[in-house]
Amino acid sequence: MTHLDPTQFVDLLEGSAASAAVAHLDECPGCTAQLSALRSAIGAISTDDAADPSPLFWEHFSSGVNQRIDAPRSGWTDWLRQPRLAAVVAGAAVLIALAFGARMLDLPQVTPKITTSAPAGSRSGEQVVASQPAPVEEPRDDVEADGAWAVVRTAAEDLAYEDAEAEGLAPRPGSAEIAVLQMSGDERAELARLIENELKRTGA
């Protein structure tokens, strides 16, 4: 026996089914049960009355629409202001910065090999390798001028501590102490210098 298809069931529910479909129900308990289940679902839905806000709501609805229309269109960077996305971006930026910093600290001192012409008396064709100090990039104390930091700052400026904590970005108790204990002497000295500079800058 071929059972009723979804379209026939819907037509039966709405009283527009063909007579063959109606006749099928008399000889098919499965389809009869299915139709009954569909009817009970409609019955459950009908218990949910239409929502209708107060008249005051409608008085302000149209003006709210107009305010939104007249508001400046959002820019592409607005997504950064959503707390969760900002938290993710800030977290990613911090991780990248930390990974980059850690890599820089672990790198051995690179000594470029510069080839010079052989001095008098040396064998013909023999070359001497002279070492020169690696070019050192001056540390950037001016964080306000740092473009990368500006991205992190922009992303995080609307970030509440609770949101950061919810995203797992907030430090655990004792994290700062552990981080400092794991620093080398030079790193601690640099950290102290940065803190002093920041205290001077802010007048704290």
Next chain:
Amino acid sequence: MDDAELVKLAQAGRRDAFDAIVQRHQRRVYQLCYRFVGNHEDASDLAQDVFVRAFRALPRFKGDAAVGTWLHRIAVNVCLNRKAVKVPRFAPIEQVEPVDVTSERADAAVLRGERAKQVRAAVARLPPKQRAALILRTYHDLPHDEIAKILGSSVGAVKANFFHALANLKRLMESS
């Protein structure tokens, strides 16, 4: 003045004509959004968003469909594209005692509210097209051919979605 005339005026830059369109359709659009999200705050926000999008799409509206159908289409898209829909927990409908609405007391009204909440939660868990077909057919009483225009599908597909929506709704309410 009918919707088509208001649209022409709005397209010519008459904001008051657009306001008239908003006022004429705001209730239906709001209720549609409410059916999708189940709370006033989000429904209000989405309904306003629908009209903002409609205003921006006005220059491209050719009048092929009725304004109501066009707004419903925008509303369905806005609601389905909304990312975070809070899905409240719900209990099986069998656990909820039937309510005599003819002699409804305060406790019965509360019970009825709870039951409605459960239905809304189950509706919110339906796949998007099934949810849209169910809401437009059951709550908005739209004919299948108009729902097909709104959803951009065939009448057969709308009926199939409606059927599966009802079957899934029943199953969801029984299984939890």
